[in-house]
Amino acid sequence: MFASSSYTDIFAQRGPQYQEAMERWPAARDAEFAAIIADAELAPGLVLLDAPAGGGYLSRYIAPDVQVLELETTTGFHPHATATRPQILCSSLDAVPLADACADRVV
Numbered sequence: 744m745f746a747s748s749s750y751t752d753i754f755a756q757r758g759p760q761y762q763e764a765m766e767r768w769p770a771a772r773d774a775e776f777a778a779i780i781a782d783a784e785l786a787p788g789l790v791l792l793d794a795p796a797g798g799g800y801l802s803r804y805i806a807p808d809v810q811v812l813e814l815e816t817t818t819g820f821h822p823h824a825t826a827t828r829p830q831i832l833c834s835s836l837d838a839v840p841l842a843d844a845c846a847d848r849v850v
Contacts, residue, residue: 750795754817765800776804783848785809792846794839796831801850812846814839 764771779801785791787808793801796813805811813831834840 751817758817762798765798769800772800776801779850780804783850785848789847790845792841792849794836794849799831812841814841 783791785805787806788810790810790812791805792812792814793799794814795817796802796815799813802811802813814836815831815833816836817833832840
């Protein structure tokens with residue numbers, strides 16, 4: 744169904760349902776997000792780039808002493824930035840508006 748669709752097209756079709764599900768059942772992906780963070784081996788002072796960040800849901804699993812850069816490729820999730828980390832950059836993955844080597848980890 745999505746073989747020829749772009750991420751933007753897929754989000755337009757499925758994004759609102761995903762957003763609603765995350766609002767209704769915020770703990771549904773706890774194990775998945777915890778595994779991502781464990782694999783990233785984060786430490787205080789590191790910078791993590793989350794791309795695509797969706798609604799910024801991963802950031803609530805990250806310690807406050809780790810800087811999080813959130814990049815989303817569609818504007819649909821942009822208004823759903825988290826209160827603790829309010830800025831989600833919106834950009835194509837082909838032209839990320841960040842300096843080279845600005846992150847220690849990318850997920």
